[in-house]
Amino acid sequence: MPEAQKQPVNWTSRFSRIPTAQKIFFVDHLDTLIRAGIPLMQALEILAKETSQKTFQRAIRRLKEDVERGSPLSDAIEKQPHLFPRMYVKMVAAGEVSGTLEQSLEQIASLMKKSHALATAVRGAMIYPAVIFAAIGGIGLLMMTVVLPKLLMLFEDFEAELPLATRVFIALVKLGSNPIFLLSAVAVLTGLIVLSLVLLKRSPDFRKAIHRMNLRLPLIGRVAIQVNLAQFSFTLSSLLKSTIPIVEAVNIAGETCTNVNYRNALSDAAARLKGGNALSESLRSFPSLFPPIATEMIMVGEQSGQTESMLMKIADFYSKEVESTMKNFSSILEPVIIIILGIAVAGVALAVIMPMYTLIQSI
Known part of the structure; x- marks a missing residue:
C-alpha cells in the first residue's frame, strides 16, 4: 500500500x-x-x-x-x-x-460518467421490484397479525373438525402473530445479516463463494457479468490511453470490478502478462468470466495495434446490454410476482373457504 x-x-x-x-x-x-x-x-x-x-x-x-x-x-x-x-x-x-x-x-471525466451511468441504470431498475416486494411483505404482515387472526378465531369456536390446510394455516397465523416469535425472528435475521457482512469483509473464501454464487443466479448473474466486463473494459482502455504500462493497468482495472472473482482473475492475468502472454490469451483461462466475444475482440485489437479502442467498443457493447436488461427487468419480474401472489392468495382462499363448506355440512 x-x-x-x-x-x-x-x-x-x-x-x-x-x-x-x-x-x-x-x-x-x-x-x-x-x-x-x-x-x-x-x-x-x-x-x-x-x-x-x-x-x-x-x-x-x-x-x-x-x-x-x-x-x-x-x-x-x-x-x-x-x-x-x-x-x-x-x-x-x-x-x-x-x-x-x-x-x-x-478521460477521467468520461470514465466517471460511464461508471455512474452504469450504476444508476442498475439501481434504477431495482427500485420497482424493491417497492413491490416491500408492499407485499407489509400487506402479508398486516394480514398475519391483524386480519386473519380475528377471522380464524371464528372457526375455532365451532366443534366441527377443520380441514388440514386450515389447521396448518391457523397454527402459522398464531405463530406469526406472536410478538415473542416475531422479535426472535427479527433478532435471528439481523444476526445472520450482520454475520454475513462480517464474513464478506473478513473471510476471502466466504466472499469468493458468495460472489461466485451471484454470477450463477438467473438474470442477476448475467447482469453482474455484464457490469464487471463493462467496468473493466472502459477502465483498462482509459488507463492504456494514459500510457500506463499494461501489467499495472490490468491490476488497477481489476480493482474497479465489484466481483472478487474478477479481481482475482485479472490479478492472475496481470501475472501471465508479465510472463509474456497476450491479454486475450490470459483472459481465455477464465471462460466463465470473459466470454469468447470479449477475448476475440481483444485479440483483434492486439493484432491491429488498437487494443484501447477495441476495449472501449467492448465497454460500450456491455453497457448497452446492461441498459437493455435493466429496461426489461420489470417485465421479466412481473410474471414471477403474479405467480407468487397467485399461490399466496390461493393458499389463503383454500384455508378460509374449505372450513366454510365443512361448517355448512355439519349444520
Whole structure:
C-alpha cells in the first residue's frame, strides 16, 4: 500500500460521502479551466468556491494547499484516497509527465460518467421490484397479525373438525402473530445479516463463494457479468490511453470490478502478462468470466495495434446490454410476482373457504 494511503484521513471526510456527481463536476470543470489557460491553483480555488458540498470543498482546498507547497496534483490527490481511487491518481500522474493533463482529466471525466451511468441504470431498475416486494411483505404482515387472526378465531369456536390446510394455516397465523416469535425472528435475521457482512469483509473464501454464487443466479448473474466486463473494459482502455504500462493497468482495472472473482482473475492475468502472454490469451483461462466475444475482440485489437479502442467498443457493447436488461427487468419480474401472489392468495382462499363448506355440512 502506498504511504499516502496510510495517512490518517479527516473523520468528517471519512463519514461524509461525497456524491459521484460532485466528483464528476470537479474533474470536468478542472479540465475546462485548465484548457482555458487558468493556472492550476487558481482553478482549484474557483472550484472550491463553486462546490456546494462542504466536505468536498475542504478536500479541494487541501489539494490546493499541497500544490502550493510544490506537490504535483497526482501526489496531492493520492494523499486523499477517499476522494478518488488509485487509477485516477495514475492517470493524472501520466498526464503530468507527458504534458497532457487536460486529456487525462477528460478521460477521467468520461470514465466517471460511464461508471455512474452504469450504476444508476442498475439501481434504477431495482427500485420497482424493491417497492413491490416491500408492499407485499407489509400487506402479508398486516394480514398475519391483524386480519386473519380475528377471522380464524371464528372457526375455532365451532366443534366441527377443520380441514388440514386450515389447521396448518391457523397454527402459522398464531405463530406469526406472536410478538415473542416475531422479535426472535427479527433478532435471528439481523444476526445472520450482520454475520454475513462480517464474513464478506473478513473471510476471502466466504466472499469468493458468495460472489461466485451471484454470477450463477438467473438474470442477476448475467447482469453482474455484464457490469464487471463493462467496468473493466472502459477502465483498462482509459488507463492504456494514459500510457500506463499494461501489467499495472490490468491490476488497477481489476480493482474497479465489484466481483472478487474478477479481481482475482485479472490479478492472475496481470501475472501471465508479465510472463509474456497476450491479454486475450490470459483472459481465455477464465471462460466463465470473459466470454469468447470479449477475448476475440481483444485479440483483434492486439493484432491491429488498437487494443484501447477495441476495449472501449467492448465497454460500450456491455453497457448497452446492461441498459437493455435493466429496461426489461420489470417485465421479466412481473410474471414471477403474479405467480407468487397467485399461490399466496390461493393458499389463503383454500384455508378460509374449505372450513366454510365443512361448517355448512355439519349444520
